[in-house]
Amino acid sequence: MTPTVRRHWFALLTPAQTTGVVLEGLDVVGGPVVPLEQATYADADAARAAFGHPDPAPSAGRFVDFLVLPELPGVEVVDGVLRETRAPSGAELWRLEADGRRRVISFYDTPAYGWRNGRGPVRPAPHVGLRARYLPPGGGAADYVAAFEEGVDGVHLVAVTAVGEDPPEGFTWTKVGVSRRTVPLTDVELYDAATGHPVTA
Numbered sequence: 001m002t003p004t005v006r007r008h009w010f011a012l013l014t015p016a017q018t019t020g021v022v023l024e025g026l027d028v029v030g031g032p033v034v035p036l037e038q039a040t041y042a043d044a045d046a047a048r049a050a051f052g053h054p055d056p057a058p059s060a061g062r063f064v065d066f067l068v069l070p071e072l073p074g075v076e077v078v079d080g081v082l083r084e085t086r087a088p089s090g091a092e093l094w095r096l097e098a099d100g101r102r103r104v105i106s107f108y109d110t111p112a113y114g115w116r117n118g119r120g121p122v123r124p125a126p127h128v129g130l131r132a133r134y135l136p137p138g139g140g141a142a143d144y145v146a147a148f149e150e151g152v153d154g155v156h157l158v159a160v161t162a163v164g165e166d167p168p169e170g171f172t173w174t175k176v177g178v179s180r181r182t183v184p185l186t187d188v189e190l191y192d193a194a195t196g197h198p199v200t201a
Helices: 015-024 044-051
Strands: 008-012 028-032 064-070 079-088 094-095 102-107 131-136 142-147 156-161 173-174 178-183 189-190
Touching: 008 028, 015 064, 015 094, 028 142, 028 178, 064 156, 131 156, 156 189
Parallel strands: none
Antiparallel strands: 008 064, 028 079, 064 094, 094 102, 131 142, 131 189, 142 156, 156 178, 173 178
């Protein structure tokens, strides 16, 4: 199965959330969103006003940062609110300047790599988002962080291990202590980490 992005969402960040993404590797997202095609804000002040964010301190920059979130399995928006989840693969961090210019700062390169250009540790949030019970054909079972990626057939499984330990069989290192393997969807049972409910891709 190759997942298809159904739509993209615009989520305005607070300065604290931007710091979490860039400096701490934060990959938990949630809160008010609007469809990307409706986020035609002329400048940073217009975006702040639309989301009810306060004006920045006099010493702070007049820009705002926002996320563009692809709606992949595990992303659920109800009445304009994104239920808290792990950032979907391909999510982008953008900056909207005071004069209306927009530029990309980073993107989320699956839970195995985290935010590109970020300085935080790569440790995917285990308590929200997709997880998978891996049921290999040869028997046995294990539980991993799971993620889809547009254009990639199957589902990514991401393992976090202590430094010095080997990755699980069939997994390849992506960062220190983090490894990934891509398997057919038929080999896993997907569920929501926060609720435990089954997820259908």
